[in-house]
Amino acid sequence: MATQEEVFDKIRTALIDALGVDEDEVTPEATLVGDLGAESIDFLDIVFRLEKAFKINIPRGELFPEDILTNSEYIQDGKMTEPGVAELRKRMPFADLTDFAENPVVQDFGNLLTVADMCRFVESKLQNAG
């Protein structure tokens, strides 16, 4: 079982390679979109690198639940509805949605995910696998 430090190191390497960022930019607090400049297609690249590095399987939509974010049932006037936010919490237990839930503008969601969230996500995958 990989330690937290090992998980972070591998994630940092994946992000450096996928996003062309410098090592010191990849901090636990850094957001993938806002701070590290990830675009939507980068998530596919990142997922491939994580799967390869950790020998895990990440089904589409698990790390970034685009299906919820584009589901009209969960969106009203550009904001997630309460059931939508509840669904996000269920699907993303690794992410801190507190701030987002206060003003759940869908457009802002992309800037929510941090490196620390990604570490928690991988750790939970490794625990379930182990």
Added chain:
Amino acid sequence: MRWYWIDRFVEFESGRRAKAIKVISLAEEHLHDHFPGYPVMPNTLIIEGVAQTGGLLVCEYGQFAEKVVLAKISKATFFGDAVAGDVLIYTTDVDYIKKDGAMVTGTVHREGELFAEMELVFAHLSTGHEDRTLFEPVTFLKMMRMLGAFEIGHAADGGPLIEPAHLLES
């Protein structure tokens, strides 16, 4: 002009590696348009050639059933200019492949020396694109035949690369 940026496969190992050659000629118009008076092959078209080499490798792995698109050039580094008379060898190695797409490392060699290296990400278009056709199956068959893939290729089990039955039927 046809959008072929490789001339022939010289190696094709299903799901693993493909190697193709590109011979650059002054007869190619793009050489003259890039920097007028200084005919060089644009690096973007070299990347396209490497992507075609790797893309067909990824397509073949999925028996040409997936809509494979070049999603991202993660990195690309060039060490010189490619000019008329050059023979470029494009080598693509599959780093990772799954149902969503693939990661491929590409290198370009000229006269035995490393000329360029790159990392490419291919995606399979799925959700929302079920009814779209990027290429007719017969196009793939013609392309693979013309580039000599079935003449020199090997399947994953080491046997000869076989033309997929569903492409032959089409």
